[in-house]
Amino acid sequence: MALIQIRNLARRYVMGSDTVHALRGVSLDIEKGEYVAIMGPSGSGKSTLMNLLGCLDSPSAGSYDLNGKDVARMSDNDLAEIRNREIGFVFQSFNLLPRSDALHNVELPLIYSGMSRTDRRLRAREALVQVGLADRLHHRPNELSGGQRQRVAVARALVNHPSIVLADEPTGNLDSRTGQEILNLFEHLSSQGNTIIVVTHEEDVAQHSHRILRIRDGLIAADESTGRRSSSVTVPSPHPPVLPPQGP
Amino acid sequence: MTLSDEIRESALIAWAALRANKLRSTLTTLGVVIGIITVTLMGTAINGINAAFRQSISSMGADVLFVGRFPWMAFDDWRTYRNRPEITLAQARELERLLTTAVAVAPQVDGNGTVLYNRRRASGVWINGNTEQSLSIRGLSIATGRWFTASDIVSARPVCVLGSYLAEGFFPHESPLGKRIRINDSNYEVIGVIEPLGSFLGTWNQDNQVVIPVTRFQADLQRRPDYSISVKARSAADLPEVVEEVRAVMRRIRKVPPGAPDDFAINQQDVFIQFFMAFGGAIGLVGLFITGLSLLVGGIGIMNIMFVSVTERTKEIGIRKALGAKKRTILIQFLIEAASLTLGAGLLAVAITWPATLAIDHYTSFAARMSWWIVAIALLVSILTGIVAGFIPALRAARMNPVDALRAD
Numbered sequence: 001m002a003l004i005q006i007r008n009l010a011r012r013y014v015m016g017s018d019t020v021h022a023l024r025g026v027s028l029d030i031e032k033g034e035y036v037a038i039m040g041p042s043g044s045g046k047s048t049l050m051n052l053l054g055c056l057d058s059p060s061a062g063s064y065d066l067n068g069k070d071v072a073r074m075s076d077n078d079l080a081e082i083r084n085r086e087i088g089f090v091f092q093s094f095n096l097l098p099r100s101d102a103l104h105n106v107e108l109p110l111i112y113s114g115m116s117r118t119d120r121r122l123r124a125r126e127a128l129v130q131v132g133l134a135d136r137l138h139h140r141p142n143e144l145s146g147g148q149r150q151r152v153a154v155a156r157a158l159v160n161h162p163s164i165v166l167a168d169e170p171t172g173n174l175d176s177r178t179g180q181e182i183l184n185l186f187e188h189l190s191s192q193g194n195t196i197i198v199v200t201h202e203e204d205v206a207q208h209s210h211r212i213l214r215i216r217d218g219l220i221a222a223d224e225s226t227g228r229r230s231s232s233v234t235v236p237s238p239h240p241p242v243l244p245p246q247g248p
Numbered sequence: 249m250t251l252s253d254e255i256r257e258s259a260l261i262a263w264a265a266l267r268a269n270k271l272r273s274t275l276t277t278l279g280v281v282i283g284i285i286t287v288t289l290m291g292t293a294i295n296g297i298n299a300a301f302r303q304s305i306s307s308m309g310a311d312v313l314f315v316g317r318f319p320w321m322a323f324d325d326w327r328t329y330r331n332r333p334e335i336t337l338a339q340a341r342e343l344e345r346l347l348t349t350a351v352a353v354a355p356q357v358d359g360n361g362t363v364l365y366n367r368r369r370a371s372g373v374w375i376n377g378n379t380e381q382s383l384s385i386r387g388l389s390i391a392t393g394r395w396f397t398a399s400d401i402v403s404a405r406p407v408c409v410l411g412s413y414l415a416e417g418f419f420p421h422e423s424p425l426g427k428r429i430r431i432n433d434s435n436y437e438v439i440g441v442i443e444p445l446g447s448f449l450g451t452w453n454q455d456n457q458v459v460i461p462v463t464r465f466q467a468d469l470q471r472r473p474d475y476s477i478s479v480k481a482r483s484a485a486d487l488p489e490v491v492e493e494v495r496a497v498m499r500r501i502r503k504v505p506p507g508a509p510d511d512f513a514i515n516q517q518d519v520f521i522q523f524f525m526a527f528g529g530a531i532g533l534v535g536l537f538i539t540g541l542s543l544l545v546g547g548i549g550i551m552n553i554m555f556v557s558v559t560e561r562t563k564e565i566g567i568r569k570a571l572g573a574k575k576r577t578i579l580i581q582f583l584i585e586a587a588s589l590t591l592g593a594g595l596l597a598v599a600i601t602w603p604a605t606l607a608i609d610h611y612t613s614f615a616a617r618m619s620w621w622i623v624a625i626a627l628l629v630s631i632l633t634g635i636v637a638g639f640i641p642a643l644r645a646a647r648m649n650p651v652d653a654l655r656a657d
Contacts, residue, residue: 056570056650077574084572095567095654099264111257112572156571 001068002029003163003195004053009062009072010218011048022048024218025062030197032163035190035228037206038199040215047168049215050199054087054166055079067163084112088157092169094149096141102128102152103137109160127155131185147178154185164195171205183208254580262585265557266592276553277593279546280633284597284626286542290535291622292605294528299617301524305517310484312385312517315343315494316476319513321523332511334474337466339501343477346497349490352480354381357465357473363458364430365418373414374457375431377465377473385478391415393425393440396461404463408436412444413455431458434468487516543629546593547637554586554641565645566653579646586638587631594630598623 011023023045030036040046051057052064055071058079064072071082088109089095096105103124110120128137131151141149150170157165167186171179187208190196198209206212207226214222266273314320318329340355347353357377363370378386383395391412400407408431415424415438424438436458445454466473481490491514498504498512558565565578573581601618608616 051651054570056654077576080569080572080574083570089570091654095563095570097564097567099268108568109571111253112568112574112577114253117253160572 001065003032003034003067004028004030005063005065007063009049009052009059009064011045011052011057012060021218023052023059026218026220028213028220028223030164030195032195033190033193034211035186035196035209036198037209037212038197038215039201039203039206039212040221041201044215045218046199046215048218050166050168050197053164053197054089055082080112084109085160086163088160088162088165090150090153090157090165090167090170092172094141094146094153094173096149096152096156098141101138101140102133102144102155105141105152106156106159109156113160123159124155127159128152130158131155145178146174147181150174150178150182151185154182154189158189158194164197165189167196167198169200170198171200171202179205254577255584258581258584259588261581262588265561265585266588269557272553273589273592276549277546277589277596279549280543280590280593280630281546281597281600283539283543283546283633284594284630285601286535286539287629288597288601288618288622288626289604290532290539291625292601292616292618293614294532294535295617295619295622296609296614297528297531301520301528305520305524310517311481311487313479313481313487313490313494314476314515315479315498316513316515317474317511319519320515321519333502334472335477335512337462337475339498340475340477342501343479343494343497346501347479347490347493349481349486349493350479351482352381352385352478354379354385354478355462355475356382356478357462357470357475359465359469359473361432361458361469363414363418365427368418370414370417370456372456373431374411374454375465375469376457376459377462377469378459379462381480382459382478385480388445389443391441391443392423393438395440396459401461401463404461404467406434406436406464407439407461409440409442409459410438411442411455411457411459413453414458415441429458431460432469434464436460436464491516543633546590547633550586550589550634550637551641553589554582554638555644557585558582558641558645561645562648562653562656565648566650566656569648569650570654575646578648579642582642582645583635583638586642587634590630590634590637591627594627597630598626 006026006028008025008027009023010021010025013020013022026049038046038049048057052059055066055074056079058074059072062072063070066082067086069082071079074082083089097108100108103121106124106127107120110123115123125137128134131154133148133151133155136144136148136152139148141152144152154165157167165186170182170186174182183205186196186198190210196209198205200206208228210226210228212222212224212226213220214224315335317332317335335355337355340353344353356379359375360372361375363373378396379401380396380398382388383390390409393409395409396407399405408429410418410424418424418429419427424441427438428435429438430436442455442457442459460468462475479490479494481487494514495510499510502511504511568578605616605618608614
């Protein structure tokens, strides 16, 4: 069974008298160790898909099995536990706690998972060493460069050994050189067997991944391999792929 | 996440958040500081009144009755008492002779007068006419010299015993014993000094007194004094029996016809206690109301600032939720933040009231007493205020949707 197994996943928002169909029934499998990019213009539903993949939100319909657990109907508290154990987030704007140093920021998921103080110190330190920040443990976010901040965020995402690393526009706030550094880091993490999902609208960022899912109008419009590493995965969708509409 | 970890982590977050907004935190806590100051001051005042009352009342003796013309606490019309005949020394002597259940009986009378010695003068001195038995009945002790003997009283010798305040005032560098002082217009020889007594209910200095034989009081100060008779029972438990005997004997002595009401009153210190209980209860109620009101105002301030804090930190809440913080964790975090604010306010209030209490105690006649339980209550109340006031804001934070919270700036 795939690490992520999504069937007919839909998400509707009710805005006053209107109902917005952000996601219209997506089916998708992602295997362990894959490096996937999710692409799409704004309003395509890619953020909604990311929120659902990250268990930040619950679907209106459909099923989502993550690592063998049906997370589609879980309560808020159970979802918090799933996020803590299974998912490592990397955000566009880093989302570090400004008043805490790098070490404490990386420790945070371990605090919530109930690990003892000495163990989590050790693990957080290891994670920071892994992203090359051994000498920045006690720096606060405002004392770090953008690239360093994003590496702290990556360390925080990895520290709980999650099933997936979910990155939302991870290079969006970085210059191209430091953005490249982060992408190299992802590639390295992928080669170590981590499952990585990157949400982006930049083609060259997506090209670093092994598989690109193109979202349009709440559906997967294309599922293509980048050829960087042969992907054995196909979409077991009951629906035929929808061709991207041409022009406005 | 264990609860102790949760509290520890939350306390660190709270501390960092409060430190980041020092001015705002301080201003917000002012309301609670004032509230807690009223809590501590009220507690201190009640404590002080209680202590003063207990000290004062103990000087009256729990096993002593006071027979007088009037009741201490009169609730009837004054005219029903006004025409009662005075209690005379002869009646006191007769009562002493006839009583079988009492241990000691002593007539006494008091008034105000002027004391002179060697060009020094004290006016408004409390002058007591006592007998040899009054020492034990009044629970006094002699610091130096001696008390009256029965023959001092019978022969109405011009001797006196001084309160410690007067003794120090008149004889700062010499022994008062054997000295001759002038009370109003008569000369007296000082034979003793009473151990210090302190003040009654913090108002009236009991050491500013001079005691003379009850027989001299009549001769020198007041032609027809109105005596009261102190009757000491073997123990407080015997009092009801003694009361009955005193009533019967006094009616006989004062020739009260059968069926007519008593023309005297038998007073006990318990009327003071009852009065005090009612009085203390009223003070407590008023205090509770004022305290509650100021804490309410302070609590509203805390609630307001916690709403601001929660709104400002929506993003932080989103991050924490994304990383696995549950509702309970966020709730506890903000409750602890609110409680830390108010606990700080409580500590500040105690830091203000403690020296204030010492100063009041030192510079005024009011006996203010701070105690550990008042501090404990003040701190407990401040923490509770924070938890109550912070609950709704904390709940709002805990219920935030992580997607929306992360989207906030």
